[in-house]
Amino acid sequence: MSKIITVFGATGNQGGSVVEAILADPALSKEFKIRGITRDVNKPKAKALAAKGVELVSADMSSSSSVAPAVANAHTVFLVTNFWESMSSDTEISQGKAVVDASKAAGVQHIIFSSLINASEASNGRLSNISHFDGKARIEEYIRSSGVPGTFVLPGMFMSGFETMIRKNPPNEPAGYTLALPVEPSKAKAPLFDAAEDTGKFVKAAIKNFPSQAGSRILAASDYYTIDQLISEFSEVMGKPAHAVQIDDDKFKSFLSPVAAQELLENMKLLEDPGYYAGESLAGSLALLEEKPTTWKEFVEKNKEKWSNFDH
Template identity: 45%
Template structure:
């Protein structure tokens, strides 16, 4: 029997990493060819044990400890790297975490590094939006990987559908539902189901290595306007959603809401600029999604499908 290739998956108990683990181990052919090594800080926690029950090996490592990261990667053919900016809210800290993974991959001779990246908003906006640090820091890691010569592909997750139900799209005190953002209703949003679809895209990247090396894979179902998101909600839940509407919030109101939810002034401005990106420059700079979706074996989750499984919408009719 041929030796299985090892893919080391960082953030294995999170939304993106967990989706990659489940997708590979849930595919009989992939499971025959690959060993999945899930990286987490604590291999004793229930979420890590759940991965082991699927057939994953789990190893402990801390992204802030470069030595533990290198040890986790050793012997790997591929790596899926992802970071969480919001844990420390530091552009520099996120870059150092990504750099630790890249350096570990280079030392280990990794043949395919799949980096969870995002566009550099400062560059995309020609300096108009300089505060979207959780995009720019990931883009900085992408640049480092390209310069390092590590064979890499760049997975670019879209706007999380999970941000909408119960959050940006919620029931108002009047009982009606409203979707509220500080941008016009015509703004296009590339919606993405991170928990179910990250694995679909990463599996496609692994299976099409030669085709996607050096490329960005834009991971989203499709572009939906804010108005269209509400209209599809009405169609999906005709009784509960009949009076649903889209609210374009003034920028000051949006920032105030973010601060009331516990965000700092700095983070509130970052999130406002993140929303402005959608309308003013495009989440992916207006790039089409069709070519990226050609690598998929299973279709990406639509907004209509996601609404029907969202816990916050579970009781709606």
């Protein structure tokens, strides 16, 4: 009889990638029956998953009792939490804890959590406003203390985020593209990650290497790219000039919503020091994969039209 794997955010970038990866894997698709958790089971993406045999469940993450049906009889849970929905670290942490408590009560044997480092601790308090990192680190700590075995997949910087950050130059400037960030382009290193395409590849590694990798962190990124390297490869693929410029902190913040400006500024500063993953190598994580992750060049090639047609 198939084991149940509960996938939170089943119609989102990360959860959707996990669902597709399991369905496409000959061994895992036999071993697991997928229960996809989404707020609206009637939206088109959810219906498309149901047509592939995924059990769709709507779940409220506000308490362990309300989330209990989502994890009932599950062997494995893939958990992703969303800070940006509430913009509240307390809300994100309480939702994560509710799922962990419900999972423990249900006898779940493995939680795979989409985590991030504690940026406040890694920077010795210098970068203390990156709530979407620190909240996930707190949930990871809670899982580690819960008694339920956990594997932690830490997504890198989403390649899709650069679709709006690399901007087409205005008509009064030379043709091409500019990436303006508050960091030194030759020093800041971004571990890039195609979330929609590759989350499933890294989560599959967590499933297939359980229990030997239980307790470990899997860093989900294809490579570290300096900002200079990133923009150079972008220019090469697009066949157009592109350059990176360092701007001051206040100018960077002026481009952003005031509620998120300091958070996103510090998120960029993290790339310089101590590093997105605090300097940790990707080699051990990449060695666990059965399929190569998407490179930045491949992502740009696949999405050329978005930059070509997007009138910034």
